[in-house]
Amino acid sequence: MNSTSNVGPNGVGTLPFTPLFGINAFFTSVFAVLLLVQLTFTVLFWSFYGYAIGMVCGLLLELLGYVAKVLLSHNREDKNGYIMYIIGLTLGPTFLSSSLYLTIVVLQRHYPESRFAYVSPRLFAGLFILGDFICLCLIGVGGSLAAIYSDKPIGVDLMLGGLSTQVLFTAIFCTLVFIMRRRIGKSADTEARNWFILGTGVAAACLFIRSCWRVAELSKGFNGPLASEEGVFIALDSIPMIVMSILLTILHPKFWLNYI
Numbered sequence: 001m002n003s004t005s006n007v008g009p010n011g012v013g014t015l016p017f018t019p020l021f022g023i024n025a026f027f028t029s030v031f032a033v034l035l036l037v038q039l040t041f042t043v044l045f046w047s048f049y050g051y052a053i054g055m056v057c058g059l060l061l062e063l064l065g066y067v068a069k070v071l072l073s074h075n076r077e078d079k080n081g082y083i084m085y086i087i088g089l090t091l092g093p094t095f096l097s098s099s100l101y102l103t104i105v106v107l108q109r110h111y112p113e114s115r116f117a118y119v120s121p122r123l124f125a126g127l128f129i130l131g132d133f134i135c136l137c138l139i140g141v142g143g144s145l146a147a148i149y150s151d152k153p154i155g156v157d158l159m160l161g162g163l164s165t166q167v168l169f170t171a172i173f174c175t176l177v178f179i180m181r182r183r184i185g186k187s188a189d190t191e192a193r194n195w196f197i198l199g200t201g202v203a204a205a206c207l208f209i210r211s212c213w214r215v216a217e218l219s220k221g222f223n224g225p226l227a228s229e230e231g232v233f234i235a236l237d238s239i240p241m242i243v244m245s246i247l248l249t250i251l252h253p254k255f256w257l258n259y260i
Helices: 021-044 046-074 079-110 121-148 154-184 191-218 230-250
Strands: none
Touching: 021 046, 021 230, 046 079, 046 230, 079 121, 079 154, 079 191, 079 230, 121 154, 154 191, 191 230
């Protein structure tokens, strides 16, 4: 029986499936460990507070989302757990992406030829973080409206707008990273720099895949056909976000300042 049968297609209700306990408990553990690592980095490398804010907030939201899925595996009718799941796993990547955008500042500061005319490294990151903030506002407001007005599409439409904006900014970011790599060429070619660019590119690709998937998932509302496909969710959301989080932990600017 679909427990969301009395909930509008655009409203927040309950999960139409029972989440798998084991795999979601594993994801919870992974994000808990990554969060502890980032909290340690925040204390040790406090000067990188911008990077830390994005990572800590993003990982905390991801952790809360998977804690909610563990709780829902015992009682999928728990509406509070469902809301925590929606908020955590929808907003978490938006904060992580802000840290992703900051990683490229390290590369631009080391290689002036990778910069774009009249755009300083700080402004470059700031423009993408501004886009990230727009995504955050659209998704947050949309989620709130969806919880209040389950019979109207405005909430889901705003969330789709936020996720679509995230897809656009991520695609632009990936394109610019590729251009920067071409501009740098073989100047001061080092293995560390190549690994740094590769890691950034893979992290951006993970965010892009996840954002595209969430747009498709929400295109039919919270209770659409894709919302009940946990296997696809794990493949196109959970795994990409874990890979991205691990890479952004490894790519912490403190570890790369002297090597790229």
